[in-house]
Amino acid sequence: MRFLVITNLYAPYSKGGAERIAQTVAEELVQQGHTVRVLTTKPAFSGKRHDTINGVVVERYFPPNFCWYGNLGKLPAFLRILWHLKDMLNPFTYIRVKRAIRYANPDAVLTHNVKGIGYTIPRAIRQTGVRHIHTVHDVQLAIPSGLRIYGSEHSWQQEIFLRTWYETLCRWLFSSPDVVLFPSQFLQTFYTERGFFAKSKKITRQNPVTLTHPDPRERTSGDTLHVVYIGQMELHKGIVWFARVFAKWCAQNSPRARLFIFGAGTEFAALKKNYARHAHVQVRGPLAHDRVLTELQKADVVVVPSLCYENTPTVIFEAHAAGVPVMASRIGGIPEIMDERAGDLFFTPQHEQEAMLALEHFLKHPQIYTGSVGAHTAKEYVRKLIPLVADSVK
Known part of the structure; x- marks a missing residue:
């Protein structure tokens, strides 16, 4: 079969989980064995217009x-x-689509x-009559920034008429693709509560991840606790808040613990400067995907301290596949992929004491994640995707 994939960002401009998926x-x-072309964006005056990456033809x-779009924050x-x-x-x-x-x-x-590539895309696809399968990754069709922040659900930014107009226009522009895939309930x-995709076939299906099952690191009581964050260094991801809580916890308790922060973003420079000489916090740069596993194998716990309503962060699946438990904010779709019985722990977003108690637990009770990974491999995901297309082709 032949596929056209349309996404706002693609390698080497990927920023987060949606682009990796x-x-x-x-x-x-x-x-x-299928043929795939990708239509995506690039900066105005730099970057290749045409490329081939691992057999995928990319047009930017x-x-x-x-x-x-990558510079919108400026x-x-x-x-x-x-x-x-x-x-x-x-x-x-x-016209381009x-x-x-x-x-x-x-x-x-x-x-x-x-x-960042354009919301006229769904209407262009409908005009051609080609089967359209849309994967939703966040709340961006209802909230322009894609960010719904904990504690600010009813702020003026959420209630202002401009946002509601935006949501109404997006609902009309997207209408009802043939199939809409949601990675979380x-x-x-x-979106269902807001009247989106009224006539679409709606399926909840977790995103695919590249899963490997290495031998997890065995840690005993008294060893240094390695806490790892892998993701965007942005305020809404909660890492600025968590680094501050972690440093405070270390100052109060002098534990054998280290926090390793991997990623990029607008807060990278500030984090790097603030913790340049800190004994317990190390701020590193972004990780190539093939290095994620290497760092996870060194971790005792992965932290996902989001302040925004997340979908299903890929790093949680990757941590579980590596046998690493996760401590995370109880928000959005995160609880759907966590298992407290298997070693994971939750804390309320921005709740300092709960986060410290979770750190104390992992320090005193070394463990590996013992539950199922729960995610589809890429092969399984595509195997279930093909029938959604084949039905219309017949």
Whole structure:
């Protein structure tokens, strides 16, 4: 079969889990003998327009706007509002997608996050009559930033008429793709309650991950506790808050413990500076995907301290596959993939005492994760994806 994958970011510009999932699915489709083209974005004046990555043909372009999506955070607030409006109604993207479909002649178009490439995409696909399967990764169709922050669910930013207009327009633009995949029940409920995808076939199916099952690190009481964070260094991810809590816990208790922070983002420089000489906190750069396993094998616990309503963070699946328990915020879709009976622990977002108690528990009670991983391998995921296309092809 032939597939066209549309995603706002793709390697080497990937930032988070959504882009990794799009790439994982595209490459697995190629592995199983299918033909795959990707349509994605690039900065205005740099980057390759055409590329081939692991058998996947990648076409990149800059959708005309005030800036590339990857630099959106650098715009002042009033320009960001105009950027979002132009992104939603970009006629250039509408034309470009229809042209890409004519050229690729796909059996199905698989869309992921399209913020920054254009919300006219679903209507362009409908015009061609090609099967459309959309994967939802976050709350971005209802909240422009894609961020719903704990404790601010009813803030003026959430209730302002501009946001509700945005949600209404997105609901109309996206209408009802043939199939919509939700990686968590949390996301499916979130969008169903808001009237999205009324006529679509809706399926809750966890995202694929590259799973390996190495021998987990065996730690005994008295050994140094290795806490690992792998993800974006952004305020909404909670790592700035957690690093501060961890440092405070260390100052109060002088434990044998270390926090290793891996990733990139707007808070990287500040974190690097603040903990440059800290005895218990080390701030590193981003990890190549093939190095994630290496760092997980050194970990005793992985921390996911999100302050925003997450979907199902890929790093949790990866930690479980490596036999590493997770301590995480009880928020969004995270509880759906955690297992306290198997070694995981929750804490309330931004609850300092609960986070410290979880750290104390892992310090005094070394353990490995004993539950199931729960996620699909890429091969299993694609095997279940093909029938959703084959039914329409017949």
